[in-house]
Amino acid sequence: MSIRDQILGRLDAALKNTNCQPLYAEHEDRSVVTEYYQYTPEQRVERLTKMMQASHSEVHQVSEKNWPAKLLDLMQAKQLNNLVIGDNTPHGQQLTNHWKEFDETPDLKSCQRDIEQWKDELFHNTDAALTGSRGGIAATGSIIVWPTPEEPRLISLVPPVHFILLRASTIHNSFAEVMALEKWQQGLPTNALLISGPSKTADIQLTLAYGAHGPRELIVLIVNDMETR
Amino acid sequence: MTEIIASSTTNTSTFAQRTTDAVNDPELRKNFRAAMDFLIEKRQSVFDSDDELQRLRRLGNRIRSRALSKLPQLLQQLETNLTNNGIKVHWAETPEQANAIIYQIIEQKNASKVVKGKSMVSEEVEMNDYLIERNIECVESDMGEYIIQLDNEKPSHIIMPAIHKTAEDVAHLFKKHIPGTEYNEDVDFLIQTGRKVLRKIFYEADIGVSGVNFAVAETGTLCLVENEGNGRMSTTVPDVHIAITGIEKVVELLSDVPPLYSLLTRSATGQEVTTYFNMISSPRKEGEHDGPREVHLVLLDNGRSQAYADTQLRDTLNCIRCGACINHCPVYTRVGGHAYGTVYPGPIGKILSPHLLGMEETKDLPGASSLCGACGEVCPVKIPIPDILLRLRQESVHPDRSGQSEYKPTLKGQGAKYSSKEHSLWRTWAMVYSSPRMYAFISFLATRFGRLMPRRLTPWGKARTLPQPARKSLHQMVKERQA
Ligand code: SF4
Numbered sequence: 001m002s003i004r005d006q007i008l009g010r011l012d013a014a015l016k017n018t019n020c021q022p023l024y025a026e027h028e029d030r031s032v033v034t035e036y037y038q039y040t041p042e043q044r045v046e047r048l049t050k051m052m053q054a055s056h057s058e059v060h061q062v063s064e065k066n067w068p069a070k071l072l073d074l075m076q077a078k079q080l081n082n083l084v085i086g087d088n089t090p091h092g093q094q095l096t097n098h099w100k101e102f103d104e105t106p107d108l109k110s111c112q113r114d115i116e117q118w119k120d121e122l123f124h125n126t127d128a129a130l131t132g133s134r135g136g137i138a139a140t141g142s143i144i145v146w147p148t149p150e151e152p153r154l155i156s157l158v159p160p161v162h163f164i165l166l167r168a169s170t171i172h173n174s175f176a177e178v179m180a181l182e183k184w185q186q187g188l189p190t191n192a193l194l195i196s197g198p199s200k201t202a203d204i205q206l207t208l209a210y211g212a213h214g215p216r217e218l219i220v221l222i223v224n225d226m227e228t229r
Numbered sequence: 230m231t232e233i234i235a236s237s238t239t240n241t242s243t244f245a246q247r248t249t250d251a252v253n254d255p256e257l258r259k260n261f262r263a264a265m266d267f268l269i270e271k272r273q274s275v276f277d278s279d280d281e282l283q284r285l286r287r288l289g290n291r292i293r294s295r296a297l298s299k300l301p302q303l304l305q306q307l308e309t310n311l312t313n314n315g316i317k318v319h320w321a322e323t324p325e326q327a328n329a330i331i332y333q334i335i336e337q338k339n340a341s342k343v344v345k346g347k348s349m350v351s352e353e354v355e356m357n358d359y360l361i362e363r364n365i366e367c368v369e370s371d372m373g374e375y376i377i378q379l380d381n382e383k384p385s386h387i388i389m390p391a392i393h394k395t396a397e398d399v400a401h402l403f404k405k406h407i408p409g410t411e412y413n414e415d416v417d418f419l420i421q422t423g424r425k426v427l428r429k430i431f432y433e434a435d436i437g438v439s440g441v442n443f444a445v446a447e448t449g450t451l452c453l454v455e456n457e458g459n460g461r462m463s464t465t466v467p468d469v470h471i472a473i474t475g476i477e478k479v480v481e482l483l484s485d486v487p488p489l490y491s492l493l494t495r496s497a498t499g500q501e502v503t504t505y506f507n508m509i510s511s512p513r514k515e516g517e518h519d520g521p522r523e524v525h526l527v528l529l530d531n532g533r534s535q536a537y538a539d540t541q542l543r544d545t546l547n548c549i550r551c552g553a554c555i556n557h558c559p560v561y562t563r564v565g566g567h568a569y570g571t572v573y574p575g576p577i578g579k580i581l582s583p584h585l586l587g588m589e590e591t592k593d594l595p596g597a598s599s600l601c602g603a604c605g606e607v608c609p610v611k612i613p614i615p616d617i618l619l620r621l622r623q624e625s626v627h628p629d630r631s632g633q634s635e636y637k638p639t640l641k642g643q644g645a646k647y648s649s650k651e652h653s654l655w656r657t658w659a660m661v662y663s664s665p666r667m668y669a670f671i672s673f674l675a676t677r678f679g680r681l682m683p684r685r686l687t688p689w690g691k692a693r694t695l696p697q698p699a700r701k702s703l704h705q706m707v708k709e710r711q712a
Contacts (some may be wrong), residue, residue: 002320007476007528007534010534010537011300012301012629014537014539014638015300018636022295022302023294023295023298024295025290025481028291028292030288030488032284032288033288033487033488033491034479036281044483047651051501058706059248068577077368090686111518113517115519121434141493141502142506152518152519152520153461154465154466154519155708162650175487175491175505176484176487176492179483179484179486180484182535183449184483185448185484188448188508189510190510190511190514190517190659191507191509192508193461193504193505193506194506195504196504196506199456199457199458199505200456200504201372201373201456202456203373203391204372204399204416204458205395205396206268206389206392207396207416209416209420211420211423211426212372212420212456212458212459213427213457213462214457214461214504214505215458218314
């Protein structure tokens with residue numbers, strides 16, 4: 001008998017010996033996971049902003065039109081020389097087109113290549129990255145990121161600064177609510193992430209320090225798309 | 230590195246010795262007290278509604294109990310869904326088997342460099358030692374784990390592995406072990422130093438190893454909870470990712486995850502949420518540009534099925550490893566994590582380790598509790614830890630349980646604490662107390678001559694003032710009053 005079958009056999013026998021009946025989820029009261037976290041659309045933006053700032057993220061309100069300019073300002077103010085983007089995403093294209101009008105902009109790098117081809121560049125010569133997001137979670141101040149071939153997993157992790165675009169209309173009340181609403185159980189991507197701030201640690205003497213292994217700075221650009229919808 | 234474990238598990242007197250040493254170290258007691266007070270306060274501040282907390286705990290308990298009520302079925306469902314997603318599943322009964330599986334994958338890949346995210350199960354199987362003996366470089370990347378690996382130590386806490394170290398300790402360590410590093414006790418400086426060293430390790434690693442916080446049967450998804458980003462690095466940069474976890478970590482539904490995640494982060498460090506919640510459902514797919522090309526999951530039993538065989542002890546497997554019971558434990562706070570001599574310290578360690586290591590090696594642990602009940606009160610999944618401790622105390626002095634009417638399996642090392650001397654002492658005690666004449670005779674002796682007893686008659690008296698028997702017994706006084 002394989003090790004697998006031995007282990008499963010022991011567990012089966014245990015259930016039988018102890019006369020254990022299976023429990024069912026239908027009989028559970030789950031209201032506690034959503035009940036305390038009900039907000040209006042405006043409150044969602046407010047709560048997410050407050051929570052994210054508390055975890056040391058920078059949050060800016062921007063418009064559909066002006067965000068590339070805001071991003072340029074921030075890049076210059078932080079003296080960042082280059083930015084990785086998913087150049088064939090709509091926001092990647094919008095940014096590229098907007099920045100073309102200026103003489104002096106940071107370099108734009110494309111992530112449309114296998115990591116093996118530019119691992120060295122990503123690790124050692126990339127200042128910042130921009131990614132879109134799938135949505136936000138007001139209750140905990142989190143951003144939902146499902147990396148794609150256009151915006152792969154490592155660009156939101158390796159560069160020291162991460163800019164995220166978040167549409168206000170995609171901010172949900174809670175993790176439980178968005179998961180149920182969008183039926184995540186029917187199909188998850190290779191990697192799904194919640195990002196709730198810059199990388200941090202309190203492993204030395206419980207003293208909080210930022211920039212442990214991931215980005216030192218997380219900058220969220222909340223695009224106000226509420227009126228238009 | 231194995232020193233702590235080895236000494237504790239082979240020498241019966243060392244548990245007492247280690248706790249005595251720890252209690253006599255005022256610096257250690259001060260550090261642990263301060264750290265635990267901080268964590269207790271943080272937890273309190275993040276559960277602002279007691280109503281929510283209690284309801285959430287009930288739900289957490291229910292979700293975990295439901296998973297255990299159909300564990301074999303869920304493990305098979307998990308295996309099927311992971312396999313369909315392209316993740317390879319391996320089963321290990323013992324630490325040796327788990328290590329062999331991991332080593333075999335490494336060998337097949339011709340790999341030599343492993344980077345590890347935080348994983349208590351990999352500590353449990355002592356994977357680092359196993360791989361290093363076979364000339365595989367294996368570096369811890371969680372900051373706390375990295376620090377203690379440099380000092381050849383074991384974690385002293387399951388969430389904060391280097392909680393026993395001060396910034397000065399770390400500054401000395403870094404100066405000694407990282408070439409070109411000056412002594413500097415500024416925490417930001419130290420973390421940035423660690424970041425630099427470990428970036429290179431991530432960059433070069435062939436294999437990334439991680440633990441798993443929740444394995445979702447419904448979707449075939451591995452969930453990792455962390456703040457640093459080393460978990461994401463270890464599971465994304467190297468070409469191969471190997472996750473290792475215990476068979477109890479499976480949950481049935483994806484919707485079981487949000488409540489457990491919330492209970493975990495709030496109970497552990499008093500955070501509403503951690504920086505990253507990382508859900509992995511497959512290796513790199515066609516057309517994707519990064520991520521490991523292979524993902525493996527090693528499912529480890531190592532005594533868990535023994536706990537599972539008993540209705541009461543099964544609750545031990547509900548644990549989500551938040552560490553809250555440790556933070557609130559008055560014993561842990563005084564002796565620290567290393568004194569236990571096991572990978573999992575504190576209350577959870579006391580109820581889990583007997584299954585992993587057997588009772589011979591852990592027989593003193595269930596007794597090392599004042600049964601104050603704090604652990605059971607804070608446990609986010611409502612494990613009745615004090616009851617389980619009492620039960621294990623009984624099992625540790627009882628030989629074989631099989632053949633009883635109520636089904637109770639025999640535990641590994643059952644009865645290891647049994648001593649004929651203690652047994653006959655208690656029998657005599659029972660005899661005296663059930664016979665009025667003998668009781669009267671003994672209390673007569675005690676009231677007249679009890680004061681002559683040597684002060685250090687028992688080990689109990691070594692650290693305590695022995696009580697002095699009163700000159701008159703209660704019976705005597707009542708009689709006098711009635712007269
Ligand atoms: S026993 Fe409960 S309190 Fe202790 S680590 Fe496990 S889940 Fe947390």
